[in-house]
Amino acid sequence: MPELPEVETIRRQLSKEIVGRRVSSVDVFFAKRLNVSTKKFIGEVSGRRVRDVRRRAKVLLIDLSGGLTMAVHLKMTGRLLFTKKADAPTKHTHLVFGLSGGRRLMFEDVRKFGWVRLFETATIEDSLIGPMGLGPEPFDDAFTPESLAKCLSSRGNSRIKPLIMSQRCVVGSGNIYTDEALWKARIRPDRKAGTLTRQETNRLHAEIRSVLKEAIKRRGSSVDDYVDAYGRPGTYETKHEAYGRGGEKCARCGGLIRKIRLGGRGTHYCPKCQK
DNA sequence: GTGGCCCTGTGA
DNA sequence: TCACAGGGCCAC
Numbered sequence A: 001m002p003e004l005p006e007v008e009t010i011r012r013q014l015s016k017e018i019v020g021r022r023v024s025s026v027d028v029f030f031a032k033r034l035n036v037s038t039k040k041f042i043g044e045v046s047g048r049r050v051r052d053v054r055r056r057a058k059v060l061l062i063d064l065s066g067g068l069t070m071a072v073h074l075k076m077t078g079r080l081l082f083t084k085k086a087d088a089p090t091k092h093t094h095l096v097f098g099l100s101g102g103r104r105l106m107f108e109d110v111r112k113f114g115w116v117r118l119f120e121t122a123t124i125e126d127s128l129i130g131p132m133g134l135g136p137e138p139f140d141d142a143f144t145p146e147s148l149a150k151c152l153s154s155r156g157n158s159r160i161k162p163l164i165m166s167q168r169c170v171v172g173s174g175n176i177y178t179d180e181a182l183w184k185a186r187i188r189p190d191r192k193a194g195t196l197t198r199q200e201t202n203r204l205h206a207e208i209r210s211v212l213k214e215a216i217k218r219r220g221s222s223v224d225d226y227v228d229a230y231g232r233p234g235t236y237e238t239k240h241e242a243y244g245r246g247g248e249k250c251a252r253c254g255g256l257i258r259k260i261r262l263g264g265r266g267t268h269y270c271p272k273c274q275k
Numbered sequence B: 001g002t003g004g005c006c007c008t009g010t011g012a
Numbered sequence C: 001t002c003a004c005a006g007g008g009c010c011a012c
Helices: A004-019 A038-047 A120-130 A145-154 A162-167 A174-185 A197-216
Strands: A023-028 A049-054 A060-066 A068-073 A078-082 A091-097 A103-108 A115-120 A258-260 A264-267
Touching: A004 A049, A004 A060, A004 A197, A023 A038, A038 A068, A038 A115, A060 A120, A068 A078, A068 A120, A115 A120, A115 A162, A145 A162, A145 A197, A162 A174, A162 A197, A162 A264, A174 A264, A197 A258
Parallel strands: none
Antiparallel strands: A023 A091, A049 A060, A060 A068, A068 A115, A078 A103, A091 A103, A258 A264
16 A cells, blocks of 8 residues: 555645535445445535645545544555546445536545544544554654654564554654665664664664655655556656565665565565665 | 454466 | 465454
8 A cells, every 4th residue: 555655645636636625426335444324424525625635644634624524544555536527436446526626536445454534623633643653754853863762762672664664653654665764774674673773773764754755756656556646656666675676686785685574564675785 | 562354456 | 276465453
């Protein structure tokens, strides 16, 4: 699924295309990933105007008029796509929103891990975001080398990659970007978090920001079939140095990139230059 | 902390 | 037929 760069790309596109528009119709084709009944979902969302499109970690927050927020998590294979009226729903279409001005927005998800949930805007922090136990946004001032060092030492026995992926020390970096940031910082993914030196922690902090920033610029990575809201793939995968490069030569030292399993996830690193 | 699990599709 | 795939929650 989309990690932060992909979700942020979609957020920006939605922000540009749907803010100010009114929801003129709602069609529900698959309701199991909603937190309310189909009837309630249609009744609540229909007729409201889109006020803002925000993001916290990998969750999209679509604020509607009247104090309602529609939260969307794309998980592994969820998509939000602008569609034409003539486009028929596919077997993976969960929701279709008609919007004023002739716009249409579709939510689809092959693996059905993604969800769409309604909350009162005022309570979203307490009811949704808070319980997720999220760390700071990577580009917030709150994410510093010091905050990272503190978080790593508080979970010193965890391996660094699963800890970064847990969203606890910083949000937004998933399986791809964690492998990339660790490669750039020259840190092995299976290092215990508590063993990182201050210098390594500083590098990791900088590289998490750098990788995510560059990936946003390139509208994310399309390893398999991710596309943005316009249906276009991202272009950052051409920049991947570790992820998906098992068996290839390391661009930095010429060693062979190795693929292992760590925390149940495919993990790519260079045993020669990542320490 | 680690592994299983929620699902479906794809490629070896 | 089986392992694996951009996530994250929940039970051991």
